[in-house]
Amino acid sequence: MAELMLGKEVNASLNEKIKANVEALKQKGVVPGLGIVRVGENPGDLSYEKGAVRKCETLGISCRRFLLPKDVSEKELLAVIEMLNNDDLIHGVLLFRPLPKHLRSSVIENALAPEKDVDCMTELSMAGVFTGKKIGFPPCTPQGCMEILDYYGVDCTGKKAVVIGRSLVVGRPAAMMLMDKNATVTICHSRTVDLPSVTREADILIVAAGQAGMIGADHVRKGQVVIDVGINVTGEGMLCGDVDYQAVEPIVSAITPVPGGAGSVTTTVLAGHVVEAAMRREESALKEK
Numbered sequence: 001m002a003e004l005m006l007g008k009e010v011n012a013s014l015n016e017k018i019k020a021n022v023e024a025l026k027q028k029g030v031v032p033g034l035g036i037v038r039v040g041e042n043p044g045d046l047s048y049e050k051g052a053v054r055k056c057e058t059l060g061i062s063c064r065r066f067l068l069p070k071d072v073s074e075k076e077l078l079a080v081i082e083m084l085n086n087d088d089l090i091h092g093v094l095l096f097r098p099l100p101k102h103l104r105s106s107v108i109e110n111a112l113a114p115e116k117d118v119d120c121m122t123e124l125s126m127a128g129v130f131t132g133k134k135i136g137f138p139p140c141t142p143q144g145c146m147e148i149l150d151y152y153g154v155d156c157t158g159k160k161a162v163v164i165g166r167s168l169v170v171g172r173p174a175a176m177m178l179m180d181k182n183a184t185v186t187i188c189h190s191r192t193v194d195l196p197s198v199t200r201e202a203d204i205l206i207v208a209a210g211q212a213g214m215i216g217a218d219h220v221r222k223g224q225v226v227i228d229v230g231i232n233v234t235g236e237g238m239l240c241g242d243v244d245y246q247a248v249e250p251i252v253s254a255i256t257p258v259p260g261g262a263g264s265v266t267t268t269v270l271a272g273h274v275v276e277a278a279m280r281r282e283e284s285a286l287k288e289k
């Protein structure tokens with residue numbers, strides 16, 4: 001039987017550190033604040049938003065929502081971002097993406113002040129992940145995967161890591177982060193030939209393809225650590241991952257479930273970034289004095 005790597009255990013450990021930082025800020029009269037900008041009513045965004053608001057509330061982070069219709073103009077959306085950039089009570093901003101097609105994503109994403117970019121939306125933050133200079137904040141989901149590996153004591157040095165998915169939100173940054181942890185990394189994608197032969201080579205397998213149950217017994221071997229990032233909804237309305245859990249769990253040595261695994265760590269990482277952004281602002285204000 002595989003060791004279950006549970007989001008709630010990782011979260012409990014992260015929550016302690018975040019709460020201590022929130023308390024330290026409170027002593028200085030600062031309440032960390034998150035601004036959530038949602039365009040339209042995508043059910044996935046609504047569910048993530050609910051989780052993020054609940055998480056912020058429990059940790060003492062204030063949360064303000066800005067809800068815009070799906071036909072919002074670029075000018076109106078940019079005005080909201082500009083307003084949040086100038087609002088001292090907001091330390092981090094979460095904007096749900098992808099945006100509707102009539103909006104130029106890159107213009108909007110890069111309008112956010114880099115110091116408030118808590119989910120790696122701007123090119124500057126992304127450059128920080130790829131150059132290893134850690135400018136801004138890394139994207140929350142792949143960082144959540146790294147938190148899981150750290151919490152469960154998975155040493156990546158010298159290990160073979162395989163990431164399935166090459167998106168800028170999960171796959172590519174996850175690969176960079178694994179490389180930073182001294183793993184030898186392979187990225188697979190929809191054009192990879194003979195995926196099972198590549199994934200079986202992995203010591204650590206991170207799956208972020210968005211294809212329900214695509215990783216089965218053929219893709220894995222004994223001794224592997226598997227993180228399932230996929231969030232899919234079955235015909236019966238149930239959540240499931242990209243890994244066929246029933247088939248894979250008896251073979252590998254550790255695995256994250258869906259739900260209750262990687263997805264649940266993302267909002268905790270987001271909350272941590274908001275608090276960190278507030279702390280950085282306090283530090284730079286002190287330096288300026």
Ligand code: NAD
Binds near residue numbers: 141214
């Ligand atoms: P995406 O659609 O942007 O990218 C999917 C990637 O998977 C692509 O690079 C594609 O080449 C690859 N892929 C698709 N089918 C494949 C196949 N059969 N074999 C190999 N590679 C294949 O998706 P994304 O935004 O990166 O998200 C991936 C998954 O992670 C989704 O299920 C999404 O819901 C989930 N997700 C979860 C969180 C969270 O936990 N909070 C956050 C973001 C995304």
